[in-house]
Amino acid sequence: MIDEQFTAEPRRRKKKVAFPVFSHYNIPIAYFVENALRAEYINQPPLTRRTMEIGAKYSPDMVCTPFKTVLGSSIEALEAGADTLIMPMGLCRLGYYGELEEQILRDLGYHFEMINMAEYTTGRALDYLKAFRGFRDRVSPVRFGQVALNTLKMAEHLDEMESEYYKNVGFETQKGAYEKAFKTLLSEMKNAGDLAAIDAAYAKCKTAFSEIPVEKDEFPLRVGILGEYFTVMDAFSNCDLEKMLADMGVEVHRWMNVTHRNIHYPGEKNLHVRISDLCSYEMGPTSTANIWCARDYAERGFDGLIHVKSAGCTPEIDIMPVLREISEQYDIPVLYLTYDTETGTAGLLTRLEAFYDMIRMRKKVV
Amino acid sequence: MEQKKISGPTIGIPRALLYHRYGVLWTEFWNQLGARVVVSKPTDRATLDEGSALAEAEMCLSVKTYMGHVKALIGRCDYIMVPAYTSFGIRRTMCLTFQALPDVTEAIFRNSGQKFLTCSIGPGRGSAEEGMVSMAESIGYGRKAAVRAYRAAAKKAEAAYAARVKQNEALYKKDGIRVIVAAHSYVAEDAFSGGYILEMLRKMGVTVIRADLTDRKKALARSAHFSPTMKWEMSREITGGMLNHWKEADGLLLLSVYPCAPDSMVNDMIIRKMEDCGIPILTLTLDAQNGVAGAETRLESFIDIIRMKKGMRL
Numbered sequence: 001m002i003d004e005q006f007t008a009e010p011r012r013r014k015k016k017v018a019f020p021v022f023s024h025y026n027i028p029i030a031y032f033v034e035n036a037l038r039a040e041y042i043n044q045p046p047l048t049r050r051t052m053e054i055g056a057k058y059s060p061d062m063v064c065t066p067f068k069t070v071l072g073s074s075i076e077a078l079e080a081g082a083d084t085l086i087m088p089m090g091l092c093r094l095g096y097y098g099e100l101e102e103q104i105l106r107d108l109g110y111h112f113e114m115i116n117m118a119e120y121t122t123g124r125a126l127d128y129l130k131a132f133r134g135f136r137d138r139v140s141p142v143r144f145g146q147v148a149l150n151t152l153k154m155a156e157h158l159d160e161m162e163s164e165y166y167k168n169v170g171f172e173t174q175k176g177a178y179e180k181a182f183k184t185l186l187s188e189m190k191n192a193g194d195l196a197a198i199d200a201a202y203a204k205c206k207t208a209f210s211e212i213p214v215e216k217d218e219f220p221l222r223v224g225i226l227g228e229y230f231t232v233m234d235a236f237s238n239c240d241l242e243k244m245l246a247d248m249g250v251e252v253h254r255w256m257n258v259t260h261r262n263i264h265y266p267g268e269k270n271l272h273v274r275i276s277d278l279c280s281y282e283m284g285p286t287s288t289a290n291i292w293c294a295r296d297y298a299e300r301g302f303d304g305l306i307h308v309k310s311a312g313c314t315p316e317i318d319i320m321p322v323l324r325e326i327s328e329q330y331d332i333p334v335l336y337l338t339y340d341t342e343t344g345t346a347g348l349l350t351r352l353e354a355f356y357d358m359i360r361m362r363k364k365v366v
Numbered sequence: 367m368e369q370k371k372i373s374g375p376t377i378g379i380p381r382a383l384l385y386h387r388y389g390v391l392w393t394e395f396w397n398q399l400g401a402r403v404v405v406s407k408p409t410d411r412a413t414l415d416e417g418s419a420l421a422e423a424e425m426c427l428s429v430k431t432y433m434g435h436v437k438a439l440i441g442r443c444d445y446i447m448v449p450a451y452t453s454f455g456i457r458r459t460m461c462l463t464f465q466a467l468p469d470v471t472e473a474i475f476r477n478s479g480q481k482f483l484t485c486s487i488g489p490g491r492g493s494a495e496e497g498m499v500s501m502a503e504s505i506g507y508g509r510k511a512a513v514r515a516y517r518a519a520a521k522k523a524e525a526a527y528a529a530r531v532k533q534n535e536a537l538y539k540k541d542g543i544r545v546i547v548a549a550h551s552y553v554a555e556d557a558f559s560g561g562y563i564l565e566m567l568r569k570m571g572v573t574v575i576r577a578d579l580t581d582r583k584k585a586l587a588r589s590a591h592f593s594p595t596m597k598w599e600m601s602r603e604i605t606g607g608m609l610n611h612w613k614e615a616d617g618l619l620l621l622s623v624y625p626c627a628p629d630s631m632v633n634d635m636i637i638r639k640m641e642d643c644g645i646p647i648l649t650l651t652l653d654a655q656n657g658v659a660g661a662e663t664r665l666e667s668f669i670d671i672i673r674m675k676k677g678m679r680l
Contacts, residue, residue, distance in 0.1 A: 062625045062630035062651075063630045063631055063634075064627075064630075067631075091459075092627075093628075093630075095597050096632075099593060099594070099635070100631050100634060107638060118597075119595055121595075122456065123456055279472075281450050281484075281491075282465070283470075284462045284465060287466065312627065312630070315466065317422055317424045317425055318462065318463060318466035318469075319466070321422065321470055321473035321474045322470075322473045324473070325473050325476055338424065
């Protein structure tokens with residue numbers, strides 16, 4: 001829907017686009033917006049307690065937490081100068097986020113253009129490209145495809161290095177070495193303009209990671225993290241769970257990221273083969289992947305699992321009975337964490353410490 | 367009703383969730399095949415307590431109730447039928463809980479030894495007919511007989527639904543205070559959650575009209591106009607049904623259970639878009655609480671507002 005304010009203006013207006021803050025994926029999205037859509041990308045401030053507060057203030061009470069985060073982050077984007085908001089769609093409540101968010105923001109009095117992907121659901125994936133029709137300066141279709149592929153490559157590189165980061169950061173001998181290398185990667189990706197620069201930044205980070213001295217036992221404690229798409233990936237939303245756990249000296253594994261769930265998703269049917277005794281049907285958009293992932297970690301002898309979700313996330317609540325079954329079958333402890341709008345970490349730290357002590361004791365005894 | 371000789375197995379159907387939508391179809395289907403059907407008793411405090419203990423704490427009240435009904439059926443039948451309804455097309459999906467229901471139920475009752483009949487219904491998974499037929503086939507009924515039974519049952523269900531809609535919509539012509547209740551059928555008909563709220567309203571002399579018992583096609587078309595990306599079939603029926611008739615009513619009651627996923631967003635949208643239309647709206651969220659006094663007070667004041675607006679004596 002285009003706001004009146006903008007239709008009156010000449011066609012040449014350069015859109016100032018923003019996307020809700022979501023983990024490190026705003027970097028590839030900014031690259032895509034600037035190079036394929038040739039619009040300006042507006043970076044809103046990172047998620048903070050204030051984001052959560054304004055989001056929660058204007059959201060319905062019982063809605064899932066990511067809606068509140070996304071709403072808060074959209075308000076901050078509009079405050080930072082954006083005039084076009086992009087809202088992705090999804091198979092759960094996420095599919096209705098866009099419309100309700102637009103209604104709330106307009107009721108508040110904001111003026112903007114909304115690109116709601118959910119409006120373009122027709123059953124064919126390519127129809128989502130129609131959402132970009134309004135960008136008149138966009139590059140030629142061939143170039144558009146190239147940039148899109150580069151964007152995916154960037155996301156893949158970031159995911160790979162992030163996963164490497166959480167596996168090793170707990171064992172570095174010089175505190176902060178991993179974080180420094182990873183932050184360099186993020187800032188280099190922000191400035192990368194073409195595939196060569198993207199690959200160079202990735203190669204540099206990979207070398208830097210391999211040179212950092214690590215002191216790791218032969219059998220370190222390994223914990224698998226799984227759960228709801230947004231909360232499990234976004235470090236602010238899960239109160240930096242992975243770093244907190246890694247700092248205790250744990251190898252933290254997480255399968256769920258955009259690379260695995262979206263870019264190289266093995267598909268419902270192929271993932272289902274290994275878990276067909278646990279569930280007969282697809283239970284929800286990320287349920288098959290999470291159940292598969294839990295079983296995979298359990299079979300590989302992990303010391304514990306952590307299931308992360310936002311308050312009220314229906315598909316993740318529904319897989320909890322199945323996870324309990326896995327926990328029973330493989331005798332593996334599972335910690336269930338539900339995140340709401342609170343941003344204090346003391347309570348979480350206490351629970352994690354108790355979980356850590358328990359899995360460490362089990363490892364010594366067993 | 368043509369009753370065939372009962373010789374087959376006993377099929378248990380929990381009186382919760384989609385039973386209130388497809389109950390006639392399901393019971394009639396098995397009756398036609400010659401199976402015995404056991405439907406659990408209406409919800410009471412014990413059902414809910416049992417269900418709450420079994421289900422995850424964060425599941426919605428209706429799912430907890432469902433688990434209580436399943437528990438009540440265990441040992442009383444050979445199979446319990448738990449079909450998964452996923453979707454009817456684009457922007458016509460069901461709440462994800464209905465998609466996961468068979469697997470959730472099987473996981474919760476994994477140690478009970480109870481056999482379940484399940485199927486998955488939706489685009490790419492098979493139609494409702496195929497789903498029901500496959501369940502019948504899995505316990506040894508012939509395909510032809512099952513198809514015949516389904517078609518006969520579907521016809522009966524359709525007629526029964528049309529009769530209920532007619533009866534419900536006739537209420538708009540009644541005198542006095544008319545209140546539209548926008549609630550899922552499994553909330554409005556459940557004796558322990560929505561049922562007593564509706565009963566309370568009736569006792570206050572209010573004509574209670576349900577938004578979900580409506581011409582489904584017209585309701586879907588109306589809701590697409592109201593909110594283009596609203597994607598839940600049942601929410602769309604309720605919203606559309608309500609919008610098609612709100613001018614004939616004196617008040618709107620948005621009744622949902624805690625924590626209903628679609629309602630959490632749809633109710634907010636309804637209130638945002640309808641707050642200026644001059645009709646009192648009450649949102650009531652039901653939880654597994656013991657007392658009803660709180661709900662009663664809110665309903666009374668809601669009715670008082672309607673009376674005042676109509677210029678009636680309090």
